[in-house]
Amino acid sequence: PVQYYSTIKNISSVNVKILPIVFGSSQGAYYIYMDPYAFPPFQNLSVRKAITYAIDYRGIINGVFKGLAEQWIGPIPPGFPYYNESTSGLTPYQQNLTLAARYLAEAGYRAYLPNGTVLNKNGKVFPQVNFLYDGDSPSETSAAQIIQQNLQTIGININLRPLTFSAFEAVVWSYSIYNTTYPMGLNFYTEDYTASIDYVSALAAGGYVGTSGYMNDTVFNWTVNASTTFNESAIIQNFTFITHTMYDQYVMTWLYVPYLLSITENDVSGIIPNPAGSGAGYFMYYNTIYYTS
Helix, strand or coil: CHHHHHHHCCCCCEEEEECCHHHHHHHCEEEEEECCCCCHHHHCHHHHHHHHHHCCHHHHHHHHHCCCEECCCCCCCCCCCCHHHHCCCCCCCCCCHHHHHHHHHHCCECEECCCCCEECCCCECCCCEEEEEECCCHHHHHHHHHHHHHHHHHCCCEEEEEECHHHHHHHHCCCCCCCCCCCEEEEEECCCCCCHHHHHHHHHHCCCHHHCCCCCHHHHHHHHHHHCCCCHHHHHHHHHHHHHHHHHHCCEEECCEECCEEEEECCEECCCCCHHHCCCCCCCCCCCCEECC
16 A cells, blocks of 8 residues: 555665556545435535535545545546546635535535534534445545544534445445445546546446446536547547536545555566556566566
């Protein structure tokens, strides 16, 4: 894990370096999903805004990854083609607890400002909701705990529900959007192949539990348009439409992309980094690798 970089770099027999962010994106770009079909409060845009502005993004990146992660705006991850073009004019979501509380109160719920002041005193208490994450992952466990604390500050209580990775994966990549026990959670996407459209197709047009059940006809058509043309301007335009629409609708709370490390013994040379080899479950070896004395 990248958070052990400072420890590993002090091992004399090992070479370690931080790879460009595209490698981290290939392995996992993380976000909070909110399934409005299984949990109707998530149908309210103000609720989704409240959750988004309650999160301490820098706190997660610094506290969990020792600063070695990047905040991002999806669905295209940083380092991939068209990321910069599609996110032009946008800034990553930032924590603003006052704004978060106001949005929660606007949605009809009792909310709390950072100084303890209650907004909408006669409002409903936000119903508790199960929050899913991969319990086999120490970093996801730590991030989920920070998210729980952040949301509790404004008046939203989530029940942390870790599952083993295999059980977690079975939930988030299913289509059971109307009856899932886990309508909210910490999820990530790892590449099937190194292309921006892979992430866009899965996150913007997949309709899975772990992508907020998101399936919008207009966004789907933009996805089709982007994937069926060789015109660069048209590709950028469609990816930009998708990115800005999802951003403005707070469909998913885009969190972080951890950097990936390259670690080798001192006597190994000839490795050619390739982001296609950093996706979860993939390992690539090259005939350029050799040992030195």
